[in-house]
Every structure is written in structure tokens, then in C-alpha cells.
Amino acid sequence: MGLLAFIYYIITSFRNKLYDFGILKARSIEGVKITCIGNITVGGTGKTPAVQYFTKKYSSAGKNVAIVSRGYRGKRKKDPLIVSDGEKIFTTAKESGDEPFLHAVNCKVPIIVGRNRYKACKLAVEEFGVDTIILDDGFQHRKLNRNRDIVLIDATNPFGGGALLPKGTLREDIKGLKRAKEFIITKSDLVSSSELKNIKKKLMAYDKNISIAKHSVVSLSDINGNLKPLFWVKGQRVLLFSGLANPLNFEKTVISLDPKATERVDFMDHYSFKKEDLIKIKRRAEDMKADLIITTEKDLVKLPMDMDLENIYVLKIEFKILEDNLLNQS
Numbered sequence: 001m002g003l004l005a006f007i008y009y010i011i012t013s014f015r016n017k018l019y020d021f022g023i024l025k026a027r028s029i030e031g032v033k034i035t036c037i038g039n040i041t042v043g044g045t046g047k048t049p050a051v052q053y054f055t056k057k058y059s060s061a062g063k064n065v066a067i068v069s070r071g072y073r074g075k076r077k078k079d080p081l082i083v084s085d086g087e088k089i090f091t092t093a094k095e096s097g098d099e100p101f102l103h104a105v106n107c108k109v110p111i112i113v114g115r116n117r118y119k120a121c122k123l124a125v126e127e128f129g130v131d132t133i134i135l136d137d138g139f140q141h142r143k144l145n146r147n148r149d150i151v152l153i154d155a156t157n158p159f160g161g162g163a164l165l166p167k168g169t170l171r172e173d174i175k176g177l178k179r180a181k182e183f184i185i186t187k188s189d190l191v192s193s194s195e196l197k198n199i200k201k202k203l204m205a206y207d208k209n210i211s212i213a214k215h216s217v218v219s220l221s222d223i224n225g226n227l228k229p230l231f232w233v234k235g236q237r238v239l240l241f242s243g244l245a246n247p248l249n250f251e252k253t254v255i256s257l258d259p260k261a262t263e264r265v266d267f268m269d270h271y272s273f274k275k276e277d278l279i280k281i282k283r284r285a286e287d288m289k290a291d292l293i294i295t296t297e298k299d300l301v302k303l304p305m306d307m308d309l310e311n312i313y314v315l316k317i318e319f320k321i322l323e324d325n326l327l328n329q330s
Helices: 002-020 047-060 098-106 117-128 174-179 193-204 247-255 275-287
Strands: 033-039 065-069 081-085 110-113 132-136 148-154 182-186 209-222 237-242 261-266 292-296 312-323
Touching: 033 047, 047 065, 047 098, 047 132, 047 148, 047 312, 065 098, 065 117, 081 098, 081 117, 098 110, 098 132, 110 117, 117 132, 182 193, 193 209, 237 247, 237 275, 247 261, 247 312, 261 275, 275 292
Parallel strands: 033 132, 033 148, 065 110, 065 132, 148 182, 182 209, 237 261, 237 292, 292 312
Antiparallel strands: 081 110, 209 312
16 A cells, blocks of 8 residues: 555656646636635545535625536536536436536536536536636646635544555645645534644644634435424434445434434445345344434435335535635635
């Protein structure tokens, strides 16, 4: 693992140096403000609710917003691809990738996916006349210039164990944080005040604005979207299942609702569920005598809907900034 991490370090560092010295050039798109929501570690920092937070914030301020994403693991024949025009969704989660599809469900703005983010952003401007673009997970994508680079720091695993992939979870050397304009420490409610203070102290060395956020539980619903009271969870035996980078944080969030007991069935991040997976989950629920089966919004969109999904509920999480030191968009 150490050798592979070193090779990964050499490759990513060399590429970054080519951009730093201007040998590789980033492209710009005139007449549009681009805000990138990214991270420096693999998965689990809370980008999806953060992207939706900023999308709604800019929209409410009168901006004409679109979300552009790589569309990770999306199986599509056309690229770039319009997922939604802000009113109608044109693709499945399998085609677009789970996160862009979830953006389309929750945000009434155009959603574009594309491996080439420049072309995807150009499509958003040409088709919808947008003046503001939220770039979902683009901190390491240096081919495109942007106005703001907001980097999310997961309080439960802030610096990837100090090692690059595959030894740790860093996507690039920690020095890459110098490129950020602002930091948001996410999931602050899942760590102690002393841990949070230490993270802030380390980030202060970069001389950037630092804000604090948490991911609040806002609702529980069945798979048809019918809301249920959150107090339903209290005192119940709950089985959790998800395809997340860090399912432990999901469990911690559910535990905050005071269930009697919890168990987890974990799948790979961005996992696409099959019928046999649902059968396995139902059997596990029977074995533990579960009163409720709870999953995430991100996983809901990938469930096979031609099965009996009775007793499966979805926990909706909302990004909330507690200490707002973010710079105003200019």
C-alpha cells in the first residue's frame, strides 16, 4: 500500500505542478460565476447536501443556477448529458449517477453531467442561459477555472489519515489545500469540541475563511415520500442499510434519534442495489426483529422499485451552517 500511495503522490503532484507553473492551462467561461464544492479526501464529506444548500441559496438570491457534475459511475451513451431542465427529469439514476439524480429530485434547476466539465458548463450556459454554476466535486479538476473553491473537511476524518490513496483516503497531497478559497468543516456535531478545535487550528495555517456545518435530520418518510414523525425511531429496533463511503456516520445520525438498537448492512459506496440485496436486507431485519428499516436518500434512488419495499423508510439530511465565515460571492 505504501508503494502504491507513493506512486499516486508522484502522479498527482506532478500534474498539479504542471498547472501551478502554467504548463497546463485551465479554461474559463465568460459571463458565468462558478463555485466549486469539493474535498481532499475520498467520499463522505457531505458534498451532496452542501451542493443543494448553495444551489438553493443562490437561487433565492435571484441567480440563474445550474449544477454540473462528473456523473460518477453513470452509464450513459451521450456526454455531456442534460439530467434535468429544472422541471422535468430526463434520465434514470443509473444513467446520470446517483448524486446528480438526487440533485434533480431536490433542486429545481438544470442539472448537467459530463466527464469534460468545461463542455458540460458550456452546455448549461448555451441551453439555459445560466449565470451561476455549482460544480459538484471538482476541486481536483483543474482544467476549468472557477471563482470560488470551497473545500469541505469531514470532521470525523479531516485529513485522510495523513496518507494518499490507497494507504489513506487523501485524493492529493495535503498541500493542495492552499488552492482553496474557503473551508467548511462538516459533520461537526459528530465530534467533540476539542477535536473540532484541533481541526480548526490546523486549517488556520492556510489563512483561509473557515466555517462550521452539521448535517441535521429533517424528516423521515416512506419510499413514496409520505412523511412520518421522527419520534417513531425512539425506542425502536432499527436496521440500517446504505452504500456510503462512511456508513458509521449514518448510524451515528440515527442513534441521535434514540432507537433501542441498531444494526447495519453495508454496501460499497455508490452501490446499485439488486433484488437479491433487498431479500438479504429483509431477512436480516427479520433476524433482528427490526421495527423499522432505514436507508438514505442517495440509496433510495437506486433501489429496485418492482419489489416489496414495505417498512423501508428514508432519512432526509439537510446541510446547515452553524458558524458562517464564508466570503460573499462576487
